[in-house]
Amino acid sequence: MTRRRQPALLLVAVLAVSACSTVPSSGPVERVNPPVQAPLEGGVDVHPVPPQRDASPDAVLAGYLDAMASLEPGFTVARQYLTPAAARRWDPSTGVTVFDGDTRSSLPGSTKAGIQARVVGSLDAQGHYRAETGRILRQDFTMEQVAGQWRISNPPSGLLVSHYTLLHRFTPTPVWFFVPGSSTLVPERVWLARNPAGPAEAVRALLAGPSEWMAPAVDTAVPNGTRLAEPGVTVIDGIATIPLEGRLGSLPDPRRTQLLAQLGWTLRAFPELRGLRVVVDSRQWGTQSHGLSAPVMLEDLPGLPPVPIDANEQPFAVVDGAVGRLDEQGSFSPLGGVLGTRGWGGRAGSLAVSSSSSVIAVVNQEGTQLHSTRLGRDELALRLVAKKVENPVVTSSGTVWASTGGDAASALWRSSDGATRLKRVAIPELSGSTLVAFAVSPEQTRLAVVLRRGQQTSLGLLRIRAGTVDGLRILPLQQGQIRLEEVKDVGWTGAEQLMVLASQGDDSPTSAYLVGSDGSHVEDVGPAGELDLVQLDTRPQDDGAVALLRSAEGQVLRYQSAWRWQSLPGRVSWLAVPS
Known part of the structure; x- marks a missing residue:
């Protein structure tokens, strides 16, 4: 956030906003829960229809696609649309191609029917989703006569299903x-x-x-x-x-x-x-x-979950260079000690806090120094000096992260114990990109990053393993009518879900969007209006997450549910939800 192999057998074994919104000034705070679309009611089976007698090639293709989408165990009906040789050869367990917005074509008297669609993702044989963009599926299906009936002789590798089918039948x-x-x-x-x-x-x-x-x-x-x-x-x-x-x-x-x-x-x-x-x-x-x-x-069960249990942690904020907390009504109370009284020789510009490890990291208003200390203590230690220090992050374990920019290329820095100087993290995959914002996943194995290259921004994921950060994977932010072009900030709302602050173009307002960490779904959750939103901060919790937004004018909005945000009184220059 700104601040901070049985594989080939698996699919066989398994095969199977609102137009108006409100910004209330009070009311109970609800949690952000994953918006994974509901399955068909009660897990209703969709029974495929066998080929109709004397069906045309385009009707055979339509029936075959519908039979694949039914996920019928064994795909017995789907195979009926194929020639005997193709039915024996076709293996639906090798993976799934997920498409959106298809068009189908056939010519009168032709022995072919085709489909053209935008590919939005794929599933491997184990069922892991990989989002894609820029690829067009063009598939021609050749028809042959079998006992006087048209049948497909060249089925695709694996399954072809729509994005709707993925969200509602898988x-x-x-x-x-x-x-x-x-x-x-x-x-x-x-x-x-x-x-x-x-x-x-x-x-x-x-x-x-x-x-x-x-x-x-x-x-x-x-x-x-x-x-x-x-x-x-x-x-x-x-x-x-x-x-x-x-x-x-x-x-x-x-x-x-x-x-x-x-x-x-x-x-x-x-x-x-x-x-x-x-x-x-x-x-x-x-x-x-x-x-x-x-x-x-x-x-x-043994083992610790990746997100903490529910806790009503008060968010931290910066007001006039002083650090304090916001209560449920949004009232600001400065911390005791030097951070709350600006007595540490500087004024706070941005900060990050971990209540579980009691570590707080503060960047001065000039953006040139990062200090850290323990909550309740007045001794601040200098951890990083640069021309432009940005995006302080403190994880639940006390690890301090930050990025630097300015005249130099963007760089990422980390200190494993919160008490030593931050060291640069080498990420060759980010060469040539500006690191706009980043957020560490709750269990600290992944890093969500907002990158800018030229005029384009993108959302990506990196792996965190021991002392290495690598494996950049870009998540396309496009689904149905949603096409996010300008991404400003990112935070984790769960171990498998992100929230981004983004807009769909120069003339569209900035809004919050929930995004699956595998790129499988994107959902606009508001708020409506023309606020110039500049910061997002989140805290994943066992039953959801806390999410706050800040506008350029300092207004704070707290998420209640999709398209419902609570406006808090007062103005702040920075927000920090404790990790």
């Missing part, structure tokens, strides 16, 4: 891994090709491992080659029994505990479950503490 499910060397868990969303998906599909996705992009930044206790055995996951009285095959007998107790945690956190996506037991070679498996003598209950 099931987004988090599977969980560990931060290396830590007890903190990290979720990665997979899109399971069934609605609703069951525990077996989620377990298979976990066993398949993290995505290629995420793998260097996370750890898994699942041994290579581990499989879900028959009869799959069975559930009795809320307890899921998971039979596994693989090299599990020699796994040491610490790794067994981690594997049980990964399975349990993954199964928490299913409200009907309350516990699990793992069976290997027909015997209950686990450790003396977890799983051997009794089921592991989901409310008592």
Whole structure:
């Protein structure tokens, strides 16, 4: 924020704003929850229709696309639209191409029918989404006569589905891994090709491992080659029994505990479950503490979630160079000590705070120095000096981040303990770009960045692993009628969701948008109006997030729900929601 491999089998096994808004001045504060679109009501099955007799080539193509979108197990009906040889050859499990805005074409008397569409993303065989932009799908389907009926002889590799189908017929499910060397868990969303998906599909996705992009930044206790055995996951009285095959007998107790945690956190996506037991070679498996003598209950799982439990932390702010807090009504109260009285030899320009680690980082108004201290102390230590220090960030563990710019190229800086001088972080992938804003994910394995290259801005993700930050992946901010062109700020509202401050062009107002961390969805959440919004700050929490906006005039808006923002009285020059 500104301041701061069974893979190829998985899809087979699984296959399956408002026009007006208000800015109230009071009322209960609600949380930002992920806007992943609801599945078809009750997980309603969509039954595909077999080919109609004497159907034209374009009708055959339409039926085939609809049959693919139904996600029917085995795709029996979809194969009926293919020639016998093509039906045997076609493998829908190799991946999914996701498109938007398709047009279809055929000529009278032609033996071909075609589809042209804008590709917005793809799923790999494990169900990991990768957003795309700039690619056009052009697919011609050749028809052959089989017993006097038109059938497709050249099906695509994998599935072709619309973005609507992805959001409404696939099931987004988090599977969980560990931060290396830590007890903190990290979720990665997979899109399971069934609605609703069951525990077996989620377990298979976990066993398949993290995505290629995420793998260097996370750890898994699942041994290579581990499989879900028959009869799959069975559930009795809320307890899921998971039979596994693989090299599990020699796994040491610490790794067994981690594997049980990964399975349990993954199964928490299913409200009907309350516990699990793992069976290997027909015997209950686990450790003396977890799983051997009794089921592991989901409310008592080992491992730490990536976001903190709900807490009503008062945000910090800067007013006239002094640091203080904002209460629920937006009233400013200066801190005691030198930061609240401007007695430290400078005036605060920007800041970041971690209440969990009690670290506060302050950049002076001139933007040339970053100091840090512990909350409640008056001794400030100089951590960074540059011509232009920007975007201070303090993570929940106390790590201090900042960026520098000015005449020099943008650079990122970090101090691991909050008490030493910040050191430059080498990120060759950012060469030639200006770092506008950035935000560290709650579990500190990913870095969301807003980059400017020339007149263009973009949103990207980087991996954080040990002393390395790399793996830049750009997230296209385009969906349906939404096309974000000017991005100003970014923050995390959950372990799998971002909020960005952006506009759709020079003449459109700046607004807040919720964005999936995999780029799968973009949603405008307001506020309406012509405010010149310049800063966003967020705090992910167990049941959602706190999100605040600041305008250039110092007005503060607090998120309540989509298109409902509470306006707080008073004016501030900077906001900081504690991490």
